[in-house]
Amino acid sequence: MNTGENAEALRKIIDLTRKCSIILLCLHFYVYCYAAFEAWGLTHDIGRQLLINIGHTGLFSRFWISKAAALTLLVISLIGAKGKKDEKLRLPTALRYLFAGLAVYAASHLLLHLEASARTLAGIYMAVTAGGTLLTRLLKQRLDGDIFNALQETFPQEERLLENEYSINLPARYSLKGKIRRSWINIINPFRSLLVVGTPGAGKSYFVIRHVITQHIKKCFTMFIYDFKYDDLSVIAYNTYLKYRHLHKVVPKFYVINFEDLSLSHRCNPLYPDSMTDITDATESSRTIMLGLNREWIRKTGDFFVESPINFLTGIIWFLRKYKDGKYCTLPHCIELMQMNYDQLFPVLRTEPEIEVLINPFVTAYVNGAMEQLEGQIASAKITMARLASPMLYYVMSGNDFTLDINNPKEPKIVCVGNNPQKTQVYGAVLSLYVSRMIKLVNRKNQLKSSLVFDEFPTIYIGGASGIEGTIATARGNRVSTVLAIQDVSQMRKDYGKESADVIFNIVGNIISGQVLGDTAKTLSERFGKIIQQRESLSINSSDTSVSRSTQLESAIPPSRISSLSSGEFVGAVADDPTNKIELKTFHCEIINDHEALKKEEEGYVPIPKVRDITPKEIEENYNRIREEVAMIIETEMERIYDTPELAHLLVARDE
Structure with missing residues (x-):
């Protein structure tokens, strides 16, 4: 004893x-x-x-x-x-x-x-x-051999390749109790959306997004790519398209929207009249463009001086949609029409009964001489939209080279829209409108499978019930895959508001994260759950040693580990579906890229071809033509009002 x-x-x-x-x-x-x-x-x-x-x-x-x-x-x-x-x-x-x-x-x-x-x-x-x-004197327990607890925080990961006609499969390697093993990140259900998170340089594009693009084009997806740093992703998509287009039943067409070099850009009208079936489409487009240009308004949704300019622009859009069956329904025409004098603009807008309820508050303020209130309601819209009054933007947005229904079985498309980091505030708002209209058209039944890829997603705004939240929540049944790349959740909260950002972050089914810090790392750590880990306590005195062991649940991937990931090293979790169950969903691994093969492939890339030869004179002529058409609309409608006694009540006169 x-x-x-x-x-x-x-x-x-x-x-x-x-x-x-x-x-x-x-x-x-x-x-x-x-x-x-x-x-x-x-x-x-x-x-x-x-x-x-x-x-x-x-x-x-x-x-x-x-x-x-x-x-x-x-x-x-x-x-x-x-x-x-x-x-x-x-x-x-x-x-x-x-x-x-x-x-x-x-x-x-x-x-x-x-x-x-x-x-x-x-x-x-x-x-x-x-x-x-x-x-x-030799201690059997070496407590200083694993000072970062790396061995205890390893866990088994999926080593099988699980592939189907929709999947994204990324080869990887991971450590299990000090041994390096091969594994796979199997995103077998991309329709539950994929969120790619990581600070700049974490490898989001190089290790993940490029493979999403190449694998989905190879599997005959139609595609929409928001290329924040044009043409980093677009050139990958184009060369992959050239390599695999023969696999498609109906060969898709490749389109590019680029505001920097119009010779490399197709023309597309985001307010294409045939795609706008009722006034709610005009409302969503108006809200998207306004909040995209004024991000601080996102937190003030419902405020009088926020909703007023949105309603005003809605009236303008829907008037042009109804006028001559939408012949002049483009965003450039909307911008120019907003700049007209009130005593001419209001009577013309009132000729369209469907928007009278939107216009009446402005007319009443004008008639009663409440010019200060009226300017507060409308001037913010006019000033905001005036930032888009560029001949180059007018040229791209007033043409009809293609429509945004990218997954149309008869006319499949691969569309790349390019931004410029130095002009994000202006280009981002316009591209937000393209994305908003595209999502509305894509999320329909009996269409082709499609993949939507958004690099640096917070630089554009897609709000409303049919925005990105609604797409993630409802488009799964219509085979729409959504990939969102962000740097940090706090960035999305800043641009989208806390509520919307948290909803987006929480409803995505698949997540791949590189190095992130702060609250994002903590939230991800909680999402990945806990594993059983062994803990040892050692007590040493002059003549005896006491070692105690215990097992307890600890974070599988603690925040400190996520905060110190190397480039190419990712953590995350994937979602499965009823036909393909995955038991090991969580992973912490290094994605394997064949750097030499990718470098050789990139050296063989051909540039995106020129669309047309365009001169500055043609751009300027298009700009002047739009302004003349708007002036003609005002002049024609005012003559009709003056010549028709039944319309005389539409005229407005301001009280002095």
């Missing part, structure tokens, strides 16, 4: 055994090094007689008998001894001392043939006895 009395008795027995070993070794030295002790004057007749009597036992009859007996007693004493633990001591060190000491101890008798060697031999014997106790 481990009682105090038993422990004390054991210590006394060990000490006695060790003392007997030392005494026997000293007697061995005295007998076989007698000449040296005699020279030192350390001999006596009584001692000599005592040794003669002991010698009759046969203990010193052979050189090795007394040495072996002393070593045996020493080993017996070490069996129950616990030397002072030293966590810095290594096993090779202790073994080197042990084997070196034993070798010297065993071969030391050879030194007896040398003159004046007694003192040297005695010193060697003393050194040998110190070798055994080093082993008891």
Whole structure:
């Protein structure tokens, strides 16, 4: 029993055994090094007689008998001894001392043939006895070998390749208890959307998004790509399209929208009249463009001076949609029409009954002379929209090279829209309108499978029920895959508002994250769940060591780990579907890219071809033509009002 009395008795027995070993070794030295002790004057007749009597036992009859007996007693004493633990001591060190000491101890008798060697031999014997106790000081538990707890935070990951006609499959490798193993990130259900998160340089585009583009084009998806840094993603899409277009049943057409170089851009009217079936389409378009240009309004939704300009622009859009069956229904025409004088603009707008309820508050304010209120309602819209009054923007948005129904079975398309990081505020608002209208057209039944890829998603705004939240929530049944790339959730909260950002972050089914910090890392860590990990506690005192072990649930991927990921290293979780169950959904791995093959492939890329030759004169002529058409609309409608007595009530006169 481990009682105090038993422990004390054991210590006394060990000490006695060790003392007997030392005494026997000293007697061995005295007998076989007698000449040296005699020279030192350390001999006596009584001692000599005592040794003669002991010698009759046969203990010193052979050189090795007394040495072996002393070593045996020493080993017996070490069996129950616990030397002072030293966590810095290594096993090779202790073994080197042990084997070196034993070798010297065993071969030391050879030194007896040398003159004046007694003192040297005695010193060697003393050194040998110190070798055994080093082993008891070696800690079996090395707590400082894994200071970052990397081994305990590893867990099994999916090593099978699970592929179907929609999947995105990324090869990877991961560590499991110190061993590197191959794995796969299998996004078998991309229609539940994919969120790619990571700070700049984490490798979102190079390791993830480029593979989404290439694999989905190869699997005959139609595609819409928002290329924030044009043409980084667009050139990948174009060359992949050239490589695999023969696989499509109906070969899709490739289109580009680029406001920087119009010779490389197709023309597309986001307010194409055939795509706008009722006034709610005009409302959504108006809200998208206004909030895209004024991001601070997102937090003030419902405010009088926010909703008023949105309603005003809605009226303008729907008037042009109804006027001559939408012949002039383009955003440039809307911008120019908004700039007309109130006493001409209001009567013209009132000729369309469907928007009278939208226009009446402005007319009333004008008639009653509340110009300060009216300017507060309308001027913000006019000033905001005036930022888009660019001949280059007018040229792109007033043409009809293609429509935005990219997954139309009869006319499939791959569309790339390019932004410029230096002009994000203006271009982002216009591209937001393209995206908003495209989503509305894509999310329909009986269309082709499509993939929507948004790089740096917060730089555009897609709001409303049919925005990105509604697309993620409802478009799964219509085979619409959505990929959103962001740098951090806080960035999305800043541009979309906390509520919308949290909804988007929480409803995505698949998530791949590179290095992120702060709240995003904490939220992701909680999302990935916990695993059972072993914990050890070590207590060291002068004569004993206490080691305790426990198992407990800890974060599988703690925030500190997510905050220190290297480029190309990702964590995340994937979603499955009823026909393809995945048990190991969470991963922490390094995505494998064949850098040499990708570099060679990029060197063989051909540039996106020129669409047309365009001169500055043609751009300017288009700009002037739009302005003349708007002036003609006002003039024609005012003449009709003056010439028709039944319309006289539409005229407005301001009280002075």
